[in-house]
Amino acid sequence: DTGVSQDPRHKITKRGQNVTFRCDPISEHNRLYWYRQTLGQGPEFLTYFQNEAQLEKSRLLSDRFSAERPKGSFSTLEIQRTEQGDSAMYLCASSFSWGAKETQYFGPGTRLLVL
Amino acid sequence: GQNIDQPTEMTATEGAIVQINCTYQTSGFNGLFWYQQHAGEAPTFLSYNVLDGLEEKGRFSSFLSRSKGYSYLLLKELQMKDSASYLCAVRDNSGGYNKLIFGAGTRLAVHP
Numbered sequence: 408d409t410g411v412s413q414d415p416r417h418k419i420t421k422r423g424q425n426v427t428f429r430c431d432p433i434s435e436h437n438r439l440y441w442y443r444q445t446l447g448q449g450p451e452f453l454t455y456f457q458n459e460a461q462l463e464k465s466r467l468l469s470d471r472f473s474a475e476r477p478k479g480s481f482s483t484l485e486i487q488r489t490e491q492g493d494s495a496m497y498l499c500a501s502s503f504s505w506g507a508k509e510t511q512y513f514g515p516g517t518r519l520l521v522l
Numbered sequence: 523g524q525n526i527d528q529p530t531e532m533t534a535t536e537g538a539i540v541q542i543n544c545t546y547q548t549s550g551f552n553g554l555f556w557y558q559q560h561a562g563e564a565p566t567f568l569s570y571n572v573l574d575g576l577e578e579k580g581r582f583s584s585f586l587s588r589s590k591g592y593s594y595l596l597l598k599e600l601q602m603k604d605s606a607s608y609l610c611a612v613r614d615n616s617g618g619y620n621k622l623i624f625g626a627g628t629r630l631a632v633h634p
Contacts, residue, residue, distance in 0.1 A: 411564075438619075438620075440621075440622075442622075442624075447626065447627075448626050448627070449526075449609050449611070449624030449625050449626050449627050450565065450609075450622070450624050451624070452621050452622065452623070455619055455621065457619065462618075462619055463617055463619060463621070498564060498565070500622075502620075509613075509620050510555070510567055510570060511555075511567075511620075511622060512567060513557075513564040513565045513566070514564055515563065515564045516563075516564050518562075
């Protein structure tokens with residue numbers, strides 16, 4: 408399977424705990440995006456990496472959120488001191504910078520439930 | 523500001539044709555995408571328009587009018603498996619990179 412993979416697929420945690428999600432992009436893709444999706448809404452952009460550099464962070468990403476992409480390969484998204492409002496599907500997407508032809512391909516997502 | 527509107531829900535009959543409309547306002551338009559999303563699953567890429575006109579891919583076609591800020595996704599010969607949410611997304615490059623701005627999605631229910 409050469410698609411985008413995410414781990415874990417589901418995570419249940421108690422409020423105040425830290426959680427970390429992993430995304431493995433399609434191997435030749437140099438761009439990686441994180442999105443958050445709540446029920447009945449479309450995905451909302453969180454942050455973006457070109458290779459290992461994090462080039463943009465949404466205002467949605469409070470200081471409790473941090474993302475890394477060491478060596479420009481896989482990426483991790485960490486949420487510290489989780490809150491019930493963090494419950495959502497966290498989606499990772501990757502793409503190759505083909506200019507106008509760039510298409511983002513999504514992973515299966517990590518569904519987070521904060522109790 | 524950035525705004526994308528699409529109908530919340532639509533219903534259609536198996537074998538029929540359905541058109542899902544999307545209107546948008548964005549500052550750095552660089553293409554419009556349609557994704558299909560089944561419940562609990564990730565969005566999957568359907569089609570992409572950067573120039574005005576119709577793009578056809580099998581049973582799916584997508585149309586774009588940049589001057590009107592308008593797109594539609596046309597699904598022909600509907601099948602039960604087409605029951606899903608359809609997400610309209612504008613690619614915005616105003617920040618110097620390609621960010622997708624999604625609409626809330628249109629939930630399509632296909633009935634026998």
